[in-house]
Amino acid sequence: MKEFINNIHHINQDVLDEYINQWVYKKVSKKTLLTSAGQTxxxxxxxxxxxxxxxYLNNGKEHVMFFGYEPSFCGVIESFLTQTPSKYYLETISDCVFYRLPYSVHEEYLKKHREIERLFRISTEQFLVGIIERHHELMALSAKARFLNFMDRSPHLLRIASQKDIASYLRIDPTNFSKFMNSEQG
Known part of the structure; x- marks a missing residue:
């Protein structure tokens, strides 16, 4: 975690140690619902x-928006930052080991240490850039181009996530996704 954070923004080691000591270790099983729609x-x-x-669910059908995987921050970020109800769900797709930090402690450290505030400003900027890039990809690229970008960026998710979830994330019909997979492997 220290290395990940320092790659985003270098923080005084004493401050970083104090901050990291506030995070609580947790192990959960695959298919654990961490956050539900309507829950803050x-x-x-x-x-x-x-x-x-x-x-999110639409007529009972799941539509995957994001994947979070090691090592990275994760959560329903806009609900966390604004402390308003989430519009979607956060669920583990494999057994997970993570650390978690409550909102109140996070806010305390943002106010107490400018370095922590800067870390999360930079993280939020990176997240925003990623969302804009994803939006562009969904709107401007063909299904095949989205698939190929995914294969370049995150092929390891094929071992973790179902093809149905990846197809949903890429906004590709599952049958077409399967055809793209077969053409990649052949």
Whole structure:
């Protein structure tokens, strides 16, 4: 976690140690619902091992928005930051090991240490850039181009996430996704 944070923004080691000591270690099983739609996100997570997905339901069908995987921060970020009800779900897709930090402690450290505030400003900027890039990809690229970008960026998710979830994330019909997979392997 220290290395991950220092790659985003270097923080005084005493401050970083104090901050990291506030995070609580947790292990959960695959298919554990961490946050439900309508529930306010109370934690930010740092994934050490495993992966999760964020999704919303429309007529009972899951639509995957994001994957979070090691090593990274994860959570229903806008619900966490604004302390308002989430519009979607956060669920583990594998057994997970992570650390989590409650909102109140996070806020305390943002106010107490400018370095921590800067870390999360930079993290939020990176997250925003990623969302804009994803939006562009969904709107401007063909299904095949989205698939190929995914294969370049996150092929390891094929071992963790179902093809159905990945197809949903890429907004590709599962049958077409399967055809793309077969053409990649052939």
């Amino acid at each position: 996100e109370r934690f930010i997570y740092f994934i050490v091992k495993g992966a999760c997905k964020s999704y």
